[in-house]
Amino acid sequence: MKVSDLLKAVSLKAVVLDNPDAEIEGVYVGDLLSRAMSHLEKHNAWVTIMTNKNVVAVGSLSEVSCVILAEGTTLPPDAVEAARENRVNVLAADLPAYELCLALSDPLASKP
Amino acid sequence: MTEPLRFHYDVDGENFSSAGEASVALKQNLRKLGYSPEVIRKVSIAMYEGEINMVIHANGGVADVEITDDRITIILADKGPGIADVELAMQEGFSTARDNIRALGFGAGMGLPNMKKYTDDMKIDTEVGVGTTITMVVLL
Numbered sequence A: 001m002k003v004s005d006l007l008k009a010v011s012l013k014a015v016v017l018d019n020p021d022a023e024i025e026g027v028y029v030g031d032l033l034s035r036a037m038s039h040l041e042k043h044n045a046w047v048t049i050m051t052n053k054n055v056v057a058v059g060s061l062s063e064v065s066c067v068i069l070a071e072g073t074t075l076p077p078d079a080v081e082a083a084r085e086n087r088v089n090v091l092a093a094d095l096p097a098y099e100l101c102l103a104l105s106d107p108l109a110s111k112p
Numbered sequence B: 001m002t003e004p005l006r007f008h009y010d011v012d013g014e015n016f017s018s019a020g021e022a023s024v025a026l027k028q029n030l031r032k033l034g035y036s037p038e039v040i041r042k043v044s045i046a047m048y049e050g051e052i053n054m055v056i057h058a059n060g061g062v063a064d065v066e067i068t069d070d071r072i073t074i075i076l077a078d079k080g081p082g083i084a085d086v087e088l089a090m091q092e093g094f095s096t097a098r099d100n101i102r103a104l105g106f107g108a109g110m111g112l113p114n115m116k117k118y119t120d121d122m123k124i125d126t127e128v129g130v131g132t133t134i135t136m137v138v139l140l
């Protein structure tokens, strides 16, 4: 499913959407950056509550299709800037990670 | 055999939150050179982990990347405290990162294991009180 389609299916805010056609394949949840780099697969949606510039770097290097900030967390301006520069999609949700993943599950499962 | 391509990056030890700039620059260079996404991903993640380690554990250092026909070699050299027990440091979960660093999301003790995971060869030369040089190879 494309990031742009996910935005229509789930209540999420687009913080940076430079690459709306990116395909999402799978989800990884976690806040420790090195663990994320170990387990993130290319084209994953990455759900995290960690919010600093390094999140953008890790998302970019791991080639995620989007970072989803859970639990109402927000990125500081320098991180938003970095996300734009590196064309990393960043979405935000008010839901905590578990509820967010439940909400993601059906839409992501229904579309190949 | 063509001349090896070389990139050199100075890694500043002061700034934790913007650390990773050398890896991002390397990634962009590799993109321009047309390497496959798989190679770029491996090289840039390994480089990023090493770069971050130099920033948070060794007050910065230098990164040299050499590209030949069959491999990309990354050499990270610092004059930090060195690693007393390399075998222990290589274990998943081992970390001496302080709380202010952990608050940024580092300190899982997965950096060195990731560097090994994403490269075809990795060598650590280190001496306590002198510094650390890590050489990683990704085969093309």
Ligand SMILES: Nc1ncnc2c1ncn2[C@@H]1O[C@H](COP(=O)(O)OP(=O)(O)OP(=O)(O)O)[C@@H](O)[C@H]1O
Binding pocket: A033, A034, A035, B049, B053, B054, B057, B058, B078, B080, B081, B082, B083, B089, B090, B094, B095, B096, B097, B105, B106, B107, B108, B109, B110, B111, B112, B113, B132
């Ligand atoms: N360049 C270095 N100089 C001195 N010590 C280092 C260096 N690199 C790693 N270490 C030591 O090895 C330990 C393990 O490193 P590793 O990268 O695996 O984990 P970390 O940096 O603590 O956390 P993470 O990488 O998961 O954010 C570090 O906590 C530190 O004690």
Ligand SMILES: [Mg+2]
Binding pocket: A034, B049, B052, B053, B107, B110, B111, B112
């Ligand atoms: Mg590390």
